[in-house]
Amino acid sequence: MQGLASYIIRRLLWAPVILLAVSLVTFGLGRFGPGDPIQILQGQYRDPEVRERIANELGYNDNFFVQYGRYMGNFVTGDLGTSLTYRGLPVADVIFPRLWVTFQYNLLALVLIFAIGLPAGIWSALRQGTWMDPFLISVFLFFASVPVLVSIPVMQWLFALKLGWLPSGGWEVREFFGIEIGVLDKRIILPLIILTLPGIAGVARYMRAQVLEVLDEDYVRTARAKGLAEFTVVSRHIARNALLPLATIMGFALVGLLGGSIFLETLLGIPGIGSYAFEAVFNRDYDSIMAIVLITSTAFVAANLVVDITYAFIDPRIRLGGGAGR
Amino acid sequence: METRRLIFVLGGIAVMLVVVVGGLALALSGGGGNGDGGGPGDTGDDTPAAESSPLPERVEGELRLFGPDPITLDPACASDAGSAEYIVEIFSGLVSFDRDLKIIPDLAEEIPEPTQNPDGTVTYTFNLRKDVKFHDGSRRVVAEDFKFSLERSLDPRTLSTVGIIYLDDIVGAREFAAGDADEVSGIEVMNANTLKITIDAPKAYFLAKLTYPTAYVVDRREVGDSTCFSDTQWTLRPNGTGPFKLEEWQVGQRIVLTANEGFHLDPKPSLAQVTYFLAGGSALIMYENDEIDLTGVGVNDIERIRDPSDPLNAEFRESPSLNTFYIGFNTQVPPFDDPVVRRAFGMAIDKKVLTEVVLKDLVVPANGVLPPGMPGFNEELEGIPFDPEGARALLEEAGGPSIVRDATLLDSGRGASVGPIIEAVVAMWEENLGVTVDVNQEEFGLFLRDLDEGSFQMFSLGWIADYVDPQDFLDIKFHSASGNNEMKYSNPQVDDLLERARVEQDEATRYELYQEAEEIIVQEAPWIPLYHGKTNALVKPYVQGYFLAPFVIPNLRYVSLSR
Numbered sequence: 001m002q003g004l005a006s007y008i009i010r011r012l013l014w015a016p017v018i019l020l021a022v023s024l025v026t027f028g029l030g031r032f033g034p035g036d037p038i039q040i041l042q043g044q045y046r047d048p049e050v051r052e053r054i055a056n057e058l059g060y061n062d063n064f065f066v067q068y069g070r071y072m073g074n075f076v077t078g079d080l081g082t083s084l085t086y087r088g089l090p091v092a093d094v095i096f097p098r099l100w101v102t103f104q105y106n107l108l109a110l111v112l113i114f115a116i117g118l119p120a121g122i123w124s125a126l127r128q129g130t131w132m133d134p135f136l137i138s139v140f141l142f143f144a145s146v147p148v149l150v151s152i153p154v155m156q157w158l159f160a161l162k163l164g165w166l167p168s169g170g171w172e173v174r175e176f177f178g179i180e181i182g183v184l185d186k187r188i189i190l191p192l193i194i195l196t197l198p199g200i201a202g203v204a205r206y207m208r209a210q211v212l213e214v215l216d217e218d219y220v221r222t223a224r225a226k227g228l229a230e231f232t233v234v235s236r237h238i239a240r241n242a243l244l245p246l247a248t249i250m251g252f253a254l255v256g257l258l259g260g261s262i263f264l265e266t267l268l269g270i271p272g273i274g275s276y277a278f279e280a281v282f283n284r285d286y287d288s289i290m291a292i293v294l295i296t297s298t299a300f301v302a303a304n305l306v307v308d309i310t311y312a313f314i315d316p317r318i319r320l321g322g323g324a325g326r
Numbered sequence: 327m328e329t330r331r332l333i334f335v336l337g338g339i340a341v342m343l344v345v346v347v348g349g350l351a352l353a354l355s356g357g358g359g360n361g362d363g364g365g366p367g368d369t370g371d372d373t374p375a376a377e378s379s380p381l382p383e384r385v386e387g388e389l390r391l392f393g394p395d396p397i398t399l400d401p402a403c404a405s406d407a408g409s410a411e412y413i414v415e416i417f418s419g420l421v422s423f424d425r426d427l428k429i430i431p432d433l434a435e436e437i438p439e440p441t442q443n444p445d446g447t448v449t450y451t452f453n454l455r456k457d458v459k460f461h462d463g464s465r466r467v468v469a470e471d472f473k474f475s476l477e478r479s480l481d482p483r484t485l486s487t488v489g490i491i492y493l494d495d496i497v498g499a500r501e502f503a504a505g506d507a508d509e510v511s512g513i514e515v516m517n518a519n520t521l522k523i524t525i526d527a528p529k530a531y532f533l534a535k536l537t538y539p540t541a542y543v544v545d546r547r548e549v550g551d552s553t554c555f556s557d558t559q560w561t562l563r564p565n566g567t568g569p570f571k572l573e574e575w576q577v578g579q580r581i582v583l584t585a586n587e588g589f590h591l592d593p594k595p596s597l598a599q600v601t602y603f604l605a606g607g608s609a610l611i612m613y614e615n616d617e618i619d620l621t622g623v624g625v626n627d628i629e630r631i632r633d634p635s636d637p638l639n640a641e642f643r644e645s646p647s648l649n650t651f652y653i654g655f656n657t658q659v660p661p662f663d664d665p666v667v668r669r670a671f672g673m674a675i676d677k678k679v680l681t682e683v684v685l686k687d688l689v690v691p692a693n694g695v696l697p698p699g700m701p702g703f704n705e706e707l708e709g710i711p712f713d714p715e716g717a718r719a720l721l722e723e724a725g726g727p728s729i730v731r732d733a734t735l736l737d738s739g740r741g742a743s744v745g746p747i748i749e750a751v752v753a754m755w756e757e758n759l760g761v762t763v764d765v766n767q768e769e770f771g772l773f774l775r776d777l778d779e780g781s782f783q784m785f786s787l788g789w790i791a792d793y794v795d796p797q798d799f800l801d802i803k804f805h806s807a808s809g810n811n812e813m814k815y816s817n818p819q820v821d822d823l824l825e826r827a828r829v830e831q832d833e834a835t836r837y838e839l840y841q842e843a844e845e846i847i848v849q850e851a852p853w854i855p856l857y858h859g860k861t862n863a864l865v866k867p868y869v870q871g872y873f874l875a876p877f878v879i880p881n882l883r884y885v886s887l888s889r
Contacts, residue, residue, distance in 0.1 A: 035771035039778070041397075042487045043405055044789070046778060046809055049504075054485050058555060086577055087398040088558030094577055156608055160615045168615050169607040171579065269607025271578035284771055 004312055011308065015301045019294065026293045027068050030286045031060075037084050037284035071290060081287025085279050091291045095273060097180075099258060099295065101171065102265075102272035104183045106257040109195035114250075117200040121207025122239055128212065137205060144201035151194055152267045159190060166190055169268035191268050195261075206249060210242035217241070251307030255300045387598030387887060389869065390618045392609045395578060399561035401539035402479040403554035405488045407790060407878050410539055414880040415583060415600075417542040417566040420452050420472065420521075421533055423879040427699075427794045429533050432591065433458055433467060433543065433567060440528060447497055447512075448528045452521045458590050460545050461571045469521040471543050473513050477502065478549065479540040480510060485554045492540040492792075495525040495532050527829050530836060531795040537879075538792060543567055569595045569883040579605055589883065596886035610864075614638070619869050623862040625746075628686050631864070641864045645874035646690070648697045648791035650799070652853040653735070653751065655784045658814045661733075662783055666724040668851035672710040673717035674758035675751055681857050684750050688862055692855035694848050695799050699876050702796040702837035709848050709855065714758040721759055730761045736785040737765055738773035747856065748786055777812045785812070788859070791877045796840040800824060804847050815852035 038054050039046070055061050059070065071081060080091040120140070124133045143151075160168035172185040182188065214220060215238065223237045258273065265275040273292065280288040396409040401417050404410050414422070422432040431437050434452040441449050458467045476496075479489035480503045490503045497512030512524040525532050535541070545565040552558055562575050569591070570583035581602040585595035603618065613621040623631055623642065631638050653671075655662040662668055677691035693709030696702060721727060737748050744765050752763050763784075768776065776782050792798055801824045802808055806816035820843050827839035847853070861874040871884045 034775075035769060036775060037771070039774045040771040041405065043774070044787075044810060045405060045488060045491050046774070047487065047490065050485070050487050050490070053482060054487070054555070057485055057553070082556060084555075085397070086395065086558075087400075087403065088552070088555050088561075089577065098578060153608065153611070156611050160611060164615075167617055168611040170603065170617070171605055266606045267608050269603060269605040269612075271605040275606060276578065282769065282771075 004309075007312065008305075008309060011305050015305065018301055019297060022297045023072060023290065023294055024068065026290055027071065027286075028064070030284065030289060031064055031067065035284050037286065040283055041084065041087075071287070075291070075294065080291040083280075083288050084285040085276070085283045085288060091287050095276065095288065095291055095295070098271060098273040098276050100180075101182055101270060102259070102274065103257050104181070105188060105191055105195070105270065105272070106259075108183050108188070109192055109199065110253055110257065112192065112196045113199035113203055113253075116196070117203025118207050118239075118243075118246075120200065121204040122211050122234065122242070124204065125208040125211035125215065126234070133208075137201075137208065140197075140201035140204050143197035144199075146198070148194060148198075148261065148263050149267075151198075152263065155190055155194055156267075169270070171270050191264055191270060194264060194268075203246075203249070206246070207242065210245060211238055214238050214242045247307055247310050251303045254306075255296070255303045258296050258299050385599050385601075387596070389597050389600045389620075389882070389885060389887065391600065391602045391620055392607070392612060392618045393581070393602040393604055395604045396581075398554065398558065399564060399572070399575070400549075400552070400554060400558060401542040401544060402475070402484055402486045402489060404539045410878045412572075412581065412602075413539045413542070414568065414878055415570045415882050416564060416568045416572050417539065417544065418568045418880070419539075419542040420454075420536055422537050423794065425873050425875070425879070425881070425884060427876070427879070429537065430591075433472075437533070442528065443524070447524050447526055449522055449524045450533075451516075452523065454519045454521065455590055456519060458567060459588065460565045460567055461586060462565050463588075465545075466518075467543055467567055468518040469515040470518070471546060472521050473510075473515050474546045475543045476513055476541060477510050478544070478546075483551075483553060486540065487554075488538075489540050492535045492538045495527075495529055495535070497524045497526050528831055529828055530831065530833070531793070531797045531828075534793040534795045534798075569880060570600060573599075576604075579603075583882070591883070593883055595883040597882060600882055613864055613866075619866045620872065621864050623688075623864060625686055625688055628688055628862065638864055641867060642862075643865055643874060644860050644862045646697065646699050646876055647859045647861050647874075648700055648794070648876040649788055649859045650692055650695060650697050650855055651689075651747075651786070651788040651857050651859065652692070652695075652855045653784055653786050654813045654853050655851070656780060656782055656814065657816070657852050658780070659783060661724070661729045664724050665850045666720050667730070668854070669710060669849070670717045670720035670724065670759060671755060672851050672854040673713050673720065675754050675854060675856070676712045677856060678712070679754075680747060680750055684746050685857065689857040689859050692857050695803070695844050695853065695855060696796055696840075697791070697799075697858040697876075700791065700796060700799070701794060702840045704841045704844060707841070707845065707848065710851060717758055718760075721761075727760045730759075730763075733761060733763045734783055735763050735765050736773060736776055736782040737767045738770045738787070739767050751786075751856075780812075780814060786856075794877070796837065796844075797824075797828065800840055800843055800847070801828065804843070804852065813852040815847075815850075817846065817850065820846050 038051050038058075038060070042051060059067055062070075074081065078092070080095070083089050083091050083094050086094055120136060124136045127133045127136075156168045159166040166189055167187055169190065170187045171182050172187055173180040173182045174184055175181070220233065220237055223233045262274045262278045264270065265272045276288070277292050279285070280292065393411075394408055396412045397406055398404055398409050399413060399416065401413050404413050418432050420432060420434040421429050421437065424430045429437065433455055435455050436453065438450045438452055441451075443449060454467065454469060454472075456466070459465060460467065476493060478484055479486055480493055480499055481489075482503055482505045490499065493499050494503075496510055498507060498510045499512065501507040502510045514522040514524075516522055548560045548565055550557065550560070552560060562577075564572055566572070569586055569589045571586050572581070573584045574580065574582040581604060583600040585598055587594070589595060603612075609618065609621040610623070610627055612618045630636055631642050633639060655668050657663055657668075681687060681689050681691045690698070694704060694707040696704065721730075735748065735752065737744060739745065744767055748765055752765060755761055755763050773785070777785060789799060789803060802810050804811060804813075804815055804820060805824050806821050823839050823843040823846075827836050827843070830836040830839060848855070861876070863874055865872050868887055870886045870888055873881055873884060875881050
């Protein structure tokens with residue numbers, strides 16, 4: 001375990017460096033990129049004097065590194081800045097509720113995708129050569145090929161207007177122990193269908209390929225030759241080994257939990273982070289953009305780290321730093 | 327083996343299509359059969375069983391609207407119509423517009439007569455209503471509140487981008503806004519119920535400017551030292567004086583307004599509650615599914631809704647709005663410094679095609695600068711006619727198509743493609759004048775910067791009324807000293823007419839002066855006016871008294887619900 005510890009420490013030391021680079025680039029892109037938030041908010045009534053006064057007050061006239069240092073200094077103390085999109089409200093008050101919304105529906109979708117996709121992939125690999133394998137995969141591929149811009153209006157039309165089963169969108173929260181939960185309302189069904197159906201295809205196909213690879217392995221043949229029950233062979237020998245590479249997908253999928261879909265959120269009226277990030281960029285809402293980028297990239301770095309460490313646990317062969325191996 | 331596989335794949339897709347099409351057919355036939363699940367997505371989700379009615383529970387007397395979040399609810403800071411829409415319902419000022427676009431007393435008891443002072447300034451003495459309290463019922467509105475609120479809009483520390491624009495006629499406002507005075511000398515509190523406002527010259531449009539939120543009263547106990555950019559949390563639950571109270575603002579989710587029972591004007595609000603859904607969604611589908619009571623209609627849906635056989639047709643309403651969309655020229659840079667070239671470009675545009683074919687009659691063609699419905703609107707103004715041959719002749723006279731090389735039209739937009747109107751205009755120039763114009767589409771922020779810097783040849787934009795007075799269009803856009811004259815248009819004769827109109831007391835003469843100026847402007851063509859917008863909306867039949875206002879006015883107190 002000593003090797004693992006030093007591996008983790010090395011990775012942990014790299015994380016701040018990466019985050020610093022990301023923050024610097026994002027900050028620079030905002031400040032040196034074209035466009036000016038004050039210009040946007042002044043609109044067609046423009047007064048250079050007022051513009052200058054606002055720029056001074058918001059600190060846009062300071063040296064770039066002074067501005068950057070000030071933002072990062074505040075950031076680490078928990079002050080994420082002030083929103084321009086919602087003029088004058090603290091960024092934290094605006095984005096955390098939205099991140100929570102996005103996280104909730106994405107998590108549920110992710111669970112469903114894996115819960116359906118994994119068995120479907122295994123099943124279709126085991127049925128290789130029969131009609132069921134390509135049939136199942138093509139069903140999922142069909143959904144994966146329909147862009148959300150098409151599937152959302154079709155689903156809304158079908159479930160809301162024609163069948164009248166569901167509202168066409170929206171986000172209704174119920175409170176449990178002070179936490180606002182939005183996924184317990186029927187409004188969640190539509191986004192779940194729209195996210196899950198195409199998502200399954202990817203997982204199922206990946207799993208199918210993995211299982212097919214494992215199927216040819218000696219240990220599977222041995223297990224079968226030993227006369228083990230088919231269920232045991234599949235669950236203990238095939239699925240387990242095929243699942244290994246999925247840790248990578250899983251890691252990225254987890255990061256994706258914080259990235260809201262602009263189309264999904266806009267067309268279905270879900271107050272998540274995706275639609276806000278989009279607005280923030282167009283408003284040159286510097287503080288909001290920085291906060292969103294920093295939080296998601298921190299999550300990304302963390303997830304990557306977790307994936308690598310998990311790997312090292314499940315498969316000692318790829319553990320770096322020596323001291324391991326069989 | 328391979329072909330068999332292919333057959334199965336195709337077979338799978340075919341079956342899928344059958345399932346989907348079959349499902350739709352079943353749905354179309356009204357298949358209300360339950361028990362057959364909703365397809366694969368329904369499995370495994372742990373939501374409670376959907377009740378029989380999928381629609382949100384509805385509060386008695388609730389009007390449900392679709393809206394974006396306001397950028398700000400601080401009256402001193404609102405620079406956009408979207409924010410003003412909410413502010414005019416929650417806050418109020420001395421005067422406001424009623425539905426006939428007449429100025430009526432609001433927190434003032436009556437409209438004061440202006441009195442001329444020997445030094446040329448003009449004083450309005452406002453007597454305040456004595457029975458008006460803030461929403462929380464704790465305190466009466468007094469003259470001191472108005473002085474505080476107006477000065478706050480002008481205070482340089484508030485960082486309002488619009489305060490000085492609406493209040494600059496008040497004596498001492500400029501000095502105060504520049505930080506050179508401790509108070510605005512033209513705003514005087516006589517006693518708790520009397521407020522005197524002195525402006526620098528007799529200006530007929532001054533009261534109209536006072537209807538804008540920058541002149542609304544706020545509760546000085548709650549706004550504290552907040553500016554437009556900091557400490558704005560108080561706007562999440564502001565203490566106003568308007569017809570509705572802000573009950574809840576869940577940022578990005580919903581705004582709930584409730585009736586202010588003690589409102590001081592008649593009619594008092596009849597709606598118990600107004601809910602705005604802010605998170606987005608598909609407005610038309612929400613309307614059809616009875617989730618909202620009102621929605622705008624865009625160019626993609628208009629044909630369907632105009633079809634008399636469509637059930638929505640009966641709920642469709644349209645009404646003019648006070649705005650003008652145009653193409654503006656940089657009048658300082660060749661070749662468009664020559665009015666003849668500008669006229670040629672205007673003459674080459676067939677506005678009938680633009681409005682009828684491209685925008686499907688969602689708008690009306692514009693001959694002049696002022697939109698119909700604006701006082702002083704000139705019915706007889708013919709503008710520059712569509713005349714391809716005349717256009718060509720004019721361009722020849724100015725030097726031929728070769729003088730217009732590398733012409734670029736600046737347009738603002740978010741998408742990759744240029745809007746249909748601009749595409750059509752460019753095609754008309756190409757066809758009728760033989761000149762090629764490139765379109766440079768920029769994001770709004772960049773677009774505004776380029777307008778500021780004057781680095782453009784022509785641009786396309788719209789101007790929406792802030793108050794009902796021709797001054798808001800003609801003086802602000804075409805006076806050579808105006809900061810909003812992006813065209814850098816300068817004509818001493820026009821300036822003179824506009825300046826005389828500012829102080830002219832006789833209404834008819836004043837509008838004549840504006841019409842005269844407009845005539846010159848249209849002929850010299852710093853703008854090619856293209857069209858005036860309309861409000862196109864669907865309104866549920868049980869919504870009574872909803873008025874499609876031509877611009878932002880307090881509107882909701884006239885609305886009631888009856889089945």
